[in-house]
Amino acid sequence: MASDLRLVEAVKATLGEEMARDESVVLYGEDVGVAGGVFRATDGLLDEFPNRVYDSPLGESGIVGAGVGLAAAGMRPVAEIQFQSFLYQGFAQLQQHASRLRSRSRGGFSCPITIRTPYGGGIHALEHHSESFESGFAHVPGLKVVIPSSPAEGKGLLAASIRDPDPVVFMEPTRLYRSLRESVPDDDHVIPLGEATVAEEGADVTVVAWGSMLQRTLSAVDDVDADVEVVNPRTIYPLDTDTITESVKKTGRCVVVHEAPETAGFGAEIVSRITETAFYHLEAPPERVTGYDVPVPMFAREDAYLPDEKRIAAGIRRAVET
Template sequence: MANELRLVEAIRQALREEMARDESVVVYGEDVGVSGGVFRATQELQEEFPEQVYDAPLAEAAILGMGVGLGATGFTPVPEIQFASFAYQGFHQLVQHASRMRSRTRGTLGVPMTVRMPYGGGIRALELHSESFEAGFAHVPGLKTVVPSNPSDAKGLLTAAIRDPDPVMFLESTSRYRASRESVPEGEHTVPLGEAEVVREGADVTVVAWGAMLHEAMSAVEDAEVDAEVIDLRTVSPMDSATILESVRKTGRCVVVHEAPRTGGLGAEIIARINDDALYHLEAPVERVTGYDVPFPMFAREEAYRPDEERIRRGIERALSA
């Protein structure tokens, strides 16, 4: 049985079902209780689970640090950071403690914490509310980093993340929260972490994207009438290199799309892996369509910064013409 849900509703359903299944699951964060969160992802959950949903003070270091303690003592914390950029205030808790607890204690303790956070542009938010920092989280050994692009994956990936024995950064595209309704399985539904999905098969070029950019890429491919294979990475760390490499060996060309700045972005890592293991299959250099190496701009310039259908289409054309 399935329901037609928006992404934000699928997130709420996953949280509700996991708290009902396991009373060790604790949801907390700034305004997540009484108000139901900035985007209402946790709306009414405190009423249903008064012993498992809590409001937290405006203190990201404390929110993440408490998750380390909760996770190491038998709880399954699911903190929400109100916007991804606010996590910088508690980054030391992730790097110094959460990510290395298992190795530090030789497997004695783990931190089964899932950190939910809205990220990315497209909603004309204020400064420090629209950044895409997935490459920074992915660079930390011991952290898994997940970015769903649709409601069904959002529920399945969040469920898998909550059940994972180690910390997971769960990034939710703000522009996709209410963008569409899609069929989402009711009840038990998981999507394995670390597995990409080929959402469109093709023979001429491989397009790799995740989160909100997956939808821009799909629109660009359809408008350009290109026989493109499109891959939704879904989990950016650990990255499913095998699916990307298999596709590139077939098509010989590749375009990587991400909203984050170009320098040091995950596009560079994907290119490096292709060069390592599929270089002789390439017919042209891998193209990157990304954000620019500037701070995410304010309202009037937001859409000029984010990759759109036209920029992606031009990237595909460059890959095909080389």
């Protein structure tokens, strides 16, 4: 059986199912209890699990730090950070403690904490509410970075993240929370971390995209006179390099799409790996279609900042016509 859900509904359903399945799962964060979360992704869970859902103080460093202690004590904390940009305040706890607990203790402790956080633009939010820092989190050894691109992926990847023995930053595209409905399995649905998927098969060019950019890419390929293969990494770290490489070896061309700024964005890492593993198969230089090297602008310029179908289609044409 399956239900027709939006991403925010899939997240809420998965949290409830994982808490029912495992009593060590606890949920906490700013306004996740009484208010049900800033996007209502935790609405009703306080009533269902009154002793395992907690509203935290407004302090992201403390939220992440408390999770490290809970995880070391045998719990599986799931913390919500209201917007990804606020997680910068807890970055020291992620980089210096959560990601290192296993290595620091020589395997004596693990740190199964999941940090849920909305990210990305497209909803005309305020400053510090629309950034995409997946490449920064991926640079931290020991930290896994996961980004769903649909409601079904939201359920499968979140379940896998909560069950994972290591810390996970689970980044939920705000643009997709209520803009897309999809059939989501009602039963136990787990998507293994570190496995990409081919969202659309093709032979002329490979496009790698994730988060809300995947949906825009799938729309853009309809305007391109080429047979486009679209690869969705799903997990930024660990990255499934093999799936991407095999696709590029088949097509000979590659375009990477993401909404983070271009410089040192995760597209650069993907292009680097392609040149290392599939260089002699390339028939054209890899292309990147990204956000610009500026802070995400306010309402009037936000749409111009984000890659749209027109920019993505133009990048694909450049790769194909070179």
